[in-house]
Amino acid sequence: MLECLAKEGLLEKKGERYVNSRIAQTHLCKNSSLPMLNFLKKHFYDLEIWLNLAEIAKKGAVEVKRENLFSKLVIHAMAEHAMMGELQWAVETVAQYEEFRRARKMLDLGGGHGLYSVAFTQLNPNLEAVVFDLPEVVEKAKHYCKSSARVRFMSGDFFKDEIGGGYDFIFSSCNPAGKNSAMFPKICNALNSGGIYANKQFFWDDCSLDLLDLEWNLWNFGIEKGEKRFTFKGDLSLDEYLKELEKHDFEILGIHSYGDQKMIVARKTK
Incomplete structure (x- = not known):
């Protein structure tokens, strides 16, 4: 051995x-x-679901409680993975924009562990951040953000609850609301004119299905998924999302790539 x-x-x-x-x-x-121990633990969790493949094929996806999955496993796995370069790339990319350097109030929408907020506030000494996520996730995020006095928290479900307002900068990363057109009114109302919206998501336009997409659909947590991994019913394609941004008075400032992810940076013009 x-x-x-x-x-x-x-x-x-x-x-x-x-x-x-x-x-x-x-x-x-x-x-x-x-450490990558929680990241590996999440992978082993996914692999174990394959053992139930025959049962799933007959009866459908395994139902998982969302509050347990995210607060006990996913948030920690995502935090460890983000620290391996994804987080550094995202904050350094956004920091190049003058609109970010002028920002004073930020919303981290579906912010999970909150490490993006911590990093953004370190790059902008005048910025205060609000991490918005489910109540049980926010409690875990407080552990990751305890060293930052300029990060606070708001609990709720972004599909149902208000997300606050008066923000100069809204950041969204790999969450179920990230490609959903229903979120545009909330984002528009919450963002100040001239503020920027940075949205980092997986856009799988024109990609064929593979085994990881099958694995994504072996389990469910209450939100109807799409066929491709990290997608959900009603998600827009990249082109559709860009057009929707322009319809809601956003000017596209840049589209940046990191592996299979795209980060759109747009400024609200009205």
């Missing part, structure tokens, strides 16, 4: 002894500087 782990790069052999490799020490130990 030790030889196999060494071959995979998780251990190093020194004489007759085996020690953790750099990648294992960095990501796979309890005291790791950038």
Whole structure:
């Protein structure tokens, strides 16, 4: 077993002894500087669902309680994954815009762990952020944001509840509302004229289905999904979303790519 782990790069052999490799020490130990244990736990959770494939094929997707899934597992996995470069790329990209540097109040819509808000407030010393998410998720987010005095929290369901107003900057990342046209009125009403909206999502236009898309549809949590992973019923394509932004008086400032994700940065003109 030790030889196999060494071959995979998780251990190093020194004489007759085996020690953790750099990648294992960095990501796979309890005291790791950038732990990925919850990220791996989420992957094992997904893999275990495959064991029920025959049952799912007959009776439909496994139903999961949303409050348990997000607050106990997904939020922690997403936080660890974000720290591996995605978060740094997003905040540095948005920070290039003058509108962000002038912003004083931010909404992190469906903000989950809140680490984006922490990073944005560090880059803009005059910015205060509001993380909006489900009550049980917000309680977990407070742990990740406890070192930032300029990040506060608002609990609710963005499909049903008000999201506040007077924001100069709204950020949305990989959440079920991210490509849904029903959210545009709320976003427009909440954002000040001249403010910017940065939306980072997976747009799978013209992509064929694969096994990861099947895995996405093996389980459900109360919101009807689309066929492609990280998509939901009613999601717009990238072109449709851009047209909808323009209909709601947004000017597209930039479209940025990170792997399979696109981040649209748009300014409200009225």
